[in-house]
Amino acid sequence: MLAKRIIPCLDVDRGRVVKGIKFLELQDAGDPIEQARRYDREGADELVFLDITASSDRRDIVREMVRKVADSVFIPFTVGGGIRTIEDMREILASGADKISINTAAIDNPALIASGASSFGSQAIVVAIDARKRGRQREGNRGQGMEGSEMGNRGGGRGASDEGEAGGSWEVYSHGGRIATGIDVVEWAVQVEKLGAGEILLTSMDCDGTRDGYDLGLTRAVAEAVSIPVIASGGAGTLEHLAEALEEGKASAVLAASIFHYGEFTITQAKELLRARGLPVRITAPTLEPSNERRQVTHDR
Amino acid sequence: MISIIDYGVGNLRSVEKAFHAVGADARLTNDHTLIRESERLVLPGVGAFGECARRLRESGLDQLVLEAAQHQKPILGLCVGLQLMFDEGHEFGVHPGLGLMRGRVVRFPQTGPRVPQIGWNQIEKKKPEALLAGIPDGSYFYFVHSYYIEAEDQRDVIAVTDYGIEYPSICARGAVRGVQFHPEKSQDNGLRLLANFAGISADAKSSESQ
Numbered sequence: 001m002l003a004k005r006i007i008p009c010l011d012v013d014r015g016r017v018v019k020g021i022k023f024l025e026l027q028d029a030g031d032p033i034e035q036a037r038r039y040d041r042e043g044a045d046e047l048v049f050l051d052i053t054a055s056s057d058r059r060d061i062v063r064e065m066v067r068k069v070a071d072s073v074f075i076p077f078t079v080g081g082g083i084r085t086i087e088d089m090r091e092i093l094a095s096g097a098d099k100i101s102i103n104t105a106a107i108d109n110p111a112l113i114a115s116g117a118s119s120f121g122s123q124a125i126v127v128a129i130d131a132r133k134r135g136r137q138r139e140g141n142r143g144q145g146m147e148g149s150e151m152g153n154r155g156g157g158r159g160a161s162d163e164g165e166a167g168g169s170w171e172v173y174s175h176g177g178r179i180a181t182g183i184d185v186v187e188w189a190v191q192v193e194k195l196g197a198g199e200i201l202l203t204s205m206d207c208d209g210t211r212d213g214y215d216l217g218l219t220r221a222v223a224e225a226v227s228i229p230v231i232a233s234g235g236a237g238t239l240e241h242l243a244e245a246l247e248e249g250k251a252s253a254v255l256a257a258s259i260f261h262y263g264e265f266t267i268t269q270a271k272e273l274l275r276a277r278g279l280p281v282r283i284t285a286p287t288l289e290p291s292n293e294r295r296q297v298t299h300d301r
Numbered sequence: 302m303i304s305i306i307d308y309g310v311g312n313l314r315s316v317e318k319a320f321h322a323v324g325a326d327a328r329l330t331n332d333h334t335l336i337r338e339s340e341r342l343v344l345p346g347v348g349a350f351g352e353c354a355r356r357l358r359e360s361g362l363d364q365l366v367l368e369a370a371q372h373q374k375p376i377l378g379l380c381v382g383l384q385l386m387f388d389e390g391h392e393f394g395v396h397p398g399l400g401l402m403r404g405r406v407v408r409f410p411q412t413g414p415r416v417p418q419i420g421w422n423q424i425e426k427k428k429p430e431a432l433l434a435g436i437p438d439g440s441y442f443y444f445v446h447s448y449y450i451e452a453e454d455q456r457d458v459i460a461v462t463d464y465g466i467e468y469p470s471i472c473a474r475g476a477v478r479g480v481q482f483h484p485e486k487s488q489d490n491g492l493r494l495l496a497n498f499a500g501i502s503a504d505a506k507s508s509e510s511q
Contacts, residue, residue, distance in 0.1 A: 001463055002414065003421040003441060040488065045421055071318050076443060076486045096314050098486065121348040123417055123445040198417060198445075227415050252415065282421040282441040284488070 003282040004246045005045035005253035006270055007231060008260045010035055012081075013052050015061045019257060032065055036073045039260075042267040043284040044075065048101070048201075048255060051081035058082065063095045070096020078126055080201075089116050093124060101201060103128040104174040107181055107188075110195055117196025126231075127197040130177045131170040131185040131218055132205040170218050177205050185218065186225045193226045200226065201255065204234040211237025211258070219249030231255050239265055239273045246279055303327035303499060304339035308360045310353050313345050316379065319485035323492050325499035336365050341498065342374060344479075346381025350390030350406055350448065353381045354398060363399060370401050373476045377432075377498050383472060383479025384450060392448050401477050403453035413465030417447040422482075424460040424470050432471065432478060432497050433460070440490045442470075442482035450481070 011019040016030040028034055036047055049069070051062050066079055079092050080101030089100045106113050106127050116125045170185035189200055202222050204215035214235045223230040229252035232245040236256040245251045259265050271281040305316050307329045320327035320343075327343070330336060344366060346353045357363045369376055378386050387398045390406040398406070409416045421441040426433060449468040452458050462470035462481070470481040478498070484491035 001423065002418060002444075005420050070315050074315070074319055074322065074486060074492060075488050076483075093312050094314070096312060096318075098312070098315075123347075123419065199419060228417070229415055229419050252420065 001280045003045070003280045004251075004274060005231075006043075006242065006267055006274075006281075007046045007048055007253055007255045008039050008044050008267070009048040009050060009233070009255050009257045011050045011052055011257075012062075012065065014055065014058075015053075015065045018052070019261060033068050033072050036069050036077070039267065040073045040075055043271060043282065044267050045253070045282060046075060047073070047077040049077060049079045049081075051079060053082070059088075059091065063091055066092055066095035066097050078201075080126070080128060084112075086112070086115055086119055089120060089124075093120055099124050099126050099198070101126040101128045103130065104176075106192065107172065107174045107183070110191065113192055113195035113197050117198070122196045122198035122228075125197050126199045126201050127192040128201040128203065129185060129188060129192075129222075130173040130203050130205055131215075132173055132177075132180075133215075133218070134169045134171050168217060170221075173205060186221050189222045189226050189230075193228050197228060199229045199231060199252075201231045201233060202251075207235030208233075210235055213237065213241040214245040214249055214251075214254070216244060216249045219245055219251050223250035223252075229253060239270050242270055243274055243277050243279065246274070247277070302335075302339045303341045303343060304336045305329045305343040305345060306336065306357075306362055306366070307331045308353075308356050308362050310345070310347055310356055310381075312347070315485045316343065316345055319492060319495055320499065323496040323499065325496065327499070331360060331362065333361070333365060336362070337368075340374070342366065342369050342376045343498075344376060344378045344382035344385065346379065346383075346385055348381065350381060350384055350392040350398070351394060351396035354385055354390065354396045357385065366399060367401075370399075370475075370477050375476045375498065376478065378477075378479030379485070380446065380481060380483055383481055384448065386472070386477060386479055387450055387452075390448065402457050402472060402474050404451050404457075406448050406450055408448050409464065410466065417445060418464050419445050421487075422462050422464060422470075424462055425467075426460050427455075428459050430459045430471065430473060430478075432473070432480075432494055434497050435493055436490055436497075442480070442484065442487040442490060444470075444482045446481060 010017050017032050076098040078099040078101050079097040083100050083102050084105040092100050172181045172183040172188050174181050204218050207215045214232045219232045231253040232251035233255040236259050242254045245254050274281045313329050317329045384406045385398045386401040387404045388400050390396045422444050423439050426438045452469050457472045457474045458469040459473050460471040461467045484494045
């Protein structure tokens with residue numbers, strides 16, 4: 001049976017992790033490779049790297065990081081942030097990423113989804129959508145510190161949540177959550193699927209940073225409107241929240257950052273809870289140092 | 302030496318790196334001489350069946366695969382690389398495959414679960430196979446696909462996977478083998494499978510699986 005996926009997300013600036021795990025055993029907590037390996041050993045199903053580098057040499061830096069991750073971790077990973085053209089996609093994918101994620105670039109130019117899908121296959125194209133519930137007062141300048149974010153706004157967060165409010169609609173935001181586009185989230189999700197997106201990474205800006213749980217209404221509305229997998233993002237504070245997004249929200253996967261980064265919960269604990277609730281998850285064997293495992297494999301030959 | 306056949310589809314770097322990680326001597330190449338001289342071949346494939354089949358044919362590398370199969374040289378197809386080994390693919394039209402195994406490649410039914418299937422799914426072993434040495438029944442591998450194989454000959458089916466329907470996820474006939482998932486992205490189980498392939502000779506295969 002297809003397992004529900006748990007996907008940790010790492011923010012990277014100039015090839016260094018700026019929001020990521022703070023485990024003591026890591027020699028260098030800023031090293032994306034060390035963090036990727038740590039999550040891999042814990043049983044993460046995939047990884048997402050959000051690049052927030054804002055410098056002229058960003059392409060080389062990102063490419064180098066992607067290459068190193070691909071050489072050391074043998075699970076799928078997605079790279080997002082600043083990808084605007086087919087050429088940008090090609091560079092990242094050729095360096096070893098399995099998928100790229102686009103957000104604002106897809107809103108500005110929806111045809112980019114179609115040309116990305118026909119060049120690299122739908123499976124490589126993730127469209128990230130930053131969503132916010134309509135009919136509420138807007139805050140001004142959101143997403144501070146997240147300039148150039150393309151994968152979801154995890155910078156701020158609102159206290160309120162609309163739990164219990166049935167139905168409703170959501171609006172797509174671009175530019176790391178700073179610009180309201182007027183586009184309806186569910187309609188946009190349907191459109192990106194038609195254009196050839198392979199997955200949707202759906203971030204609730206309302207829930208993001210609150211740690212009160214995912215926006216289940218939003219997640220479910222999108223998951224029911226499309227047939228491609230939906231990855232829920234924004235709001236996880238407990239392991240139960242992950243389960244709710246998969247059960248009630250009907251998501252295929254959950255993305256989480258802070259609950260894993262600060263060592264509150266491990267991926268293993270998350271999977272055990274999901275399994276206890278009857279959700280299919282991939283439980284990996286007790287963690288082996290990758291080097292030992294490889295030696296063993298080699299000896300068997 | 303293992304040659305990973307590079308015919309211009311998809312990102313093959315991770316396949317090469319995964320073989321290196323298990324200590325296998327593998328290289329990505331489209332050099333006919335190198336491919337002919339290597340002991341084992343890997344046929345990768347990502348994207349649409351027709352496009353992969355066309356590129357493989359146009360590069361002339363399809364002939365090398367057929368030649369290798371004839372000489373019982375171990376070949377491992379990955380994802381669309383496995384699908385290409387069958388008679389035909391029904392993705393954006395009907396396209397001929399290599400015909401090394403009987404059957405066709407068709408789309409998952411509309412009525413079933415979400416398509417594409419993306420993520421970790423389990424294999425259920427149907428037959429012993431050296432590729433699966435040390436890999437328990439029910440192990441998870443990483444899958445990404447919208448089309449699956451309808452095998453005509455059940456003897457070719459080594460393992461199946463359940464995604465609304467039960468379909469072949471590992472196939473083999475003689476020295477020709479293939480997996481529908483991506484072993485290079487399937488963590489320890491995937492690396493183990495690649496190591497097994499790297500260590501399998503045609504002889505080892507016949508002694509272990511018969």
